[in-house]
Amino acid sequence: MMKIAILGLGTVGGGVLKLLQKVNEARTDSKIDITHVLARDIKDETLDLTGIIVTDDVDEILNSDIQLIVEVLGGVDFPYAVQRKALERGIHVVTANKDMLALHLNELAQIANQHQAQIGYEASCGGGIPIIQPLQYSLNANKINKVMGILNGTTNYILTKMADEQCEYQEALAQAQALGYAEKDPTNDIEGDDAARKIAILSRLAFKVNIPLERVEVRGISQVDQQDIQLAQENGFTLKLLGKSRQVVDAISISVEPVLLPTTHSLANVKLEKNAIFIEGDAVGQTMFYGPGAGSSETASAVVSDILFIEKFGFTGNLTTQESGHFTKSITDHRYYIRLEEDMSLLKERLTAMNIKYQLWQNDEITAVLTATISEPTFKALTQELTLAAYYQIEGE
């Protein structure tokens, strides 16, 4: 009977408690013993805390004979300190805390390995979608070349509304807030920071190298214009905010940015608040994992799968990584969608001068250019001193 504590009883913590109790109910053999919960005040009256010690003193929990803590507190510094302390005592940790992991996972993994403690973080990326375990155990015969994901439900909801219902950005954001998909201060989601943490965590696991968070180039969706979405759609492309990374030899390109995908691409059809992660491996080719990126019972599904895995297998070893070669966007060539504030003639002249083929896309509202495949440095040279109204890489071709 494994003794565990749940640290944090918010949306995810409450979901974990309920799901564990359900799993226990269905079991005829040994149950999972939830001995402690770390919480100040418990707002959710549907939670059954019978036989569970509720405390706001984390040391009371870490000093007990607890074997595993579920850290679903949110924040960075306190969770980091708590996880570190737990791992140093050989206590397993299961967490959904992407903000903290994106900064400290490698260090924590080293500490954990020294003390034969396991870190489970299936819930940190893609909510309920199985992705960490499949990368670790199902695609492990592959060298992973590419990871691309719709990793943030808020922005995907907004972009879906803008595309399918011709909403303006502000209106779509307000809808997302009304439905609880976006927070009052949506900066973290909208500006791509949330997705950046997730693509950093996934890419570290996929490529087995350090991914310092500051190396992820981030561009959010607050500048996205309805008109570009419509023009792209008319030409068979869908705008999505992707976390994406690619490894070529020892160079890594990693970013979060809005890109255009062919409407037939599997990621293009991931709608509203749903998430999906696309993985390309040298043996398996292209795979995709789709599902709920957030939610109480959905995220709990991932958290509890980690708990059950650790219950069955105990310490199985945590991946630790080293520095990679270098980070550069210039390893990936793309077609580019470009629209200028000013008249397009200067851009056209340059394209011709640089011998870059292009298509013109236009409708009643706007005109844009779709270039042939060029490198990132070429794109930079091409658009130097021009005022760009919008530019997007074409992905997934």
Place this chain on the structure above:
Amino acid sequence: MMKIAILGLGTVGGGVLKLLQKVNEARTDSKIDITHVLARDIKDETLDLTGIIVTDDVDEILNSDIQLIVEVLGGVDFPYAVQRKALERGIHVVTANKDMLALHLNELAQIANQHQAQIGYEASCGGGIPIIQPLQYSLNANKINKVMGILNGTTNYILTKMADEQCEYQEALAQAQALGYAEKDPTNDIEGDDAARKIAILSRLAFKVNIPLERVEVRGISQVDQQDIQLAQENGFTLKLLGKSRQVVDAISISVEPVLLPTTHSLANVKLEKNAIFIEGDAVGQTMFYGPGAGSSETASAVVSDILFIEKFGFTGNLTTQESGHFTKSITDHRYYIRLEEDMSLLKERLTAMNIKYQLWQNDEITAVLTATISEPTFKALTQELTLAAYYQIEGE
């Protein structure tokens, strides 16, 4: 150093050999030792068999100190006998052999458990797509309600061509044959038998009950008419051959049949030879796993992941199952697409008499009816004594 043998050096076996050698090359620590290969004549000259005993005597392999066999022979009786013998000696088995597993997995799992041997069968369903391991380890906090999959690349290729390029069935089949996606005698794929085996294996694992293969109701695509595909598309639906199963309390509905999905459904956008499996769990909600359903290195990706899992964890226990309550299609209600050979007036009269609402779909070529949601027995009663030209359940709403 785990000693393994590969039984069969066809497309998949050759892929497994190559991928294992690649995995070994990348390793600095203990390698996987491929000691034997079972093969009569080796056609593929790109295979490196240095240091490997090639034999056509399976007992020579089973009598050696082998620890794991990879069975990728094809067929049923001989592979069954070999796997049984291996498991009785405590030798682990990794296999892609769905035809055999759909008949014998439960019995083999019991034998394996008695002898602490593990059976890995990730490659048996959905080729390279991680689905068996995610069901076992990532979605295991869920009660699975529903499994739906595009589990056969041949038929999906044909239906995609018929939908997107307005090919007739025979023409699309010929194309699939020319590209090697369909065999000369395509019966097994076309008539749904291949998909039936896969949905039986997946549903057994998902619902944890026996699924006798003969309880899977099977209808293939050889009768599918181009005209119905077009009419459905005009109304926002895509025709797909799905293996699908559902559990409600102790009753199971399981079938392989062409169904209509909303074009926005994630499975509707799985094109050509690709496969995808949609899983619905009570905690996670809807998830989907997408990727290659066949291919040499693709399937090898799944086989080798099983080998690596067994290398790391050894015997972890095989699921054994009991009889379920009962099999019935009447637990699932659907809307139905119905087209008659004769004039539609009799059907319309009956619909009105039975108080079933319906829409009329028509174009220049044909007229069909889309009913409101009705039960399977109601559908049977409704269409009794009528000559149906086409009927399809609407799924995924």
